[in-house]
Amino acid sequence: MFKELNPLLHSELRLAVMSILIGVESADFVYLREQTGATAGNLSVQLDKLAKAGYIGIEKGFRGKMPRTVCRITEVGRDAFAEYVDALKSYIK
Amino acid sequence: MFKELNPLLHSELRLAVMSILIGVESADFVYLREQTGATAGNLSVQLDKLAKAGYIGIEKGFRGKMPRTVCRITEVGRDAFAEYVDALKSYIK
DNA sequence: TAAAGTAGTTTATTTTATAAACCAAATTTT
DNA sequence: AAAATTTGGTTTATAAAATAAACTACTTTA
Numbered sequence: 001m002f003k004e005l006n007p008l009l010h011s012e013l014r015l016a017v018m019s020i021l022i023g024v025e026s027a028d029f030v031y032l033r034e035q036t037g038a039t040a041g042n043l044s045v046q047l048d049k050l051a052k053a054g055y056i057g058i059e060k061g062f063r064g065k066m067p068r069t070v071c072r073i074t075e076v077g078r079d080a081f082a083e084y085v086d087a088l089k090s091y092i093k
Numbered sequence: 094m095f096k097e098l099n100p101l102l103h104s105e106l107r108l109a110v111m112s113i114l115i116g117v118e119s120a121d122f123v124y125l126r127e128q129t130g131a132t133a134g135n136l137s138v139q140l141d142k143l144a145k146a147g148y149i150g151i152e153k154g155f156r157g158k159m160p161r162t163v164c165r166i167t168e169v170g171r172d173a174f175a176e177y178v179d180a181l182k183s184y185i186k
Numbered sequence: 187t188a189a190a191g192t193a194g195t196t197t198a199t200t201t202t203a204t205a206a207a208c209c210a211a212a213t214t215t216t
Numbered sequence: 217a218a219a220a221t222t223t224g225g226t227t228t229a230t231a232a233a234a235t236a237a238a239c240t241a242c243t244t245t246a
Contacts, residue, residue: 001128002105002109002112002128002129004105005105007105007201007202010103010105011202011203012097012098012100012103012203013203013204015184016095016184019095019184019185029224029225030223030224030225033224035094035095036095038204039204039205039206040224040225040226041204041205041206041207041225041226041227041228042203042204042205043225044224044225044226044227045203045204045226045227046203048226060225064212065211065212066211066212066223066224067210067211067223067224067225068224069224069225085185088181088185091108091109091112092112092178092181100232100233104233104234105234106234106235122193122194123192123193123194126193126194131235132235132236132237133193133194133195134194134195134196134197134235134236134237134238135234135235135236136194137193137194137195137196138195138196138233138234138235139234141195153194158242158243158244159192159193159242159243160192160193160194160241160242161193162193162194
């Protein structure tokens with residue numbers, strides 16, 4: 001009757017991050033923080049979880065002299081997101 | 094950009110319960126437990142939360158000699174569900 | 187009448203989310 | 217050129233949530 005909701009994606013902030021990343025080539029930490037309105041600490045933790053699941057890739061580098069964290073969705077992440085959206089539909093229609 | 098997800102509805106079990114109740118006149122505890130696959134303890138706790146928020150009404154009575162708990166969605170619950178679904182769309186499309 | 191089943195509730199444990207505190211380097215102010 | 221502030225984060229502590237396990241109360245069956 002109801003499909004299971006991937007608990008990693010069933011979280012407001014992680015879902016927002018994935019929602020942004022699915023629509024862009026890449027996005028950096030500051031952009032994600034601004035768009036989601038999350039605190040840096042919370043964002044840092046949630047990005048780690050997504051990365052550990054292989055849903056996103058994280059590259060740490062520098063823009064000039066300042067550190068810069070760039071995130072990108074992976075194919076695995078894209079699939080998981082699609083499946084999550086599909087599962088959601090069993091609840092909302 | 095992203096609408097806030099009502100945390101009371103952003104829970105797999107509570108969402109499943111609301112999803113069932115929105116489509117029927119009423120449903121009893123056992124039916125909800127069977128349809129959702131939840132444990133009785135978990136269901137009991139989550140129904141309480143929905144009731145305290147005024148999203149569902151709970152009537153306790155008897156069917157013959159056995160206790161029977163009947164749940165029904167309220168107008169407030171219906172509205173909250175609709176708003177939640179609308180908010181979700183800001184993440185998944 | 188003892189054992190097992192039904193319909194739940196309460197309590198305890200685990201997991202999760204979030205905020206607060208912190209760090210290192212860069213930039214700005216005085 | 218120190219001192220203070222800002223930037224870009226991470227780590228740690230706390231609060232909240234989900235879940236399971238244990239329990240209660242009553243009923244049915246053997």
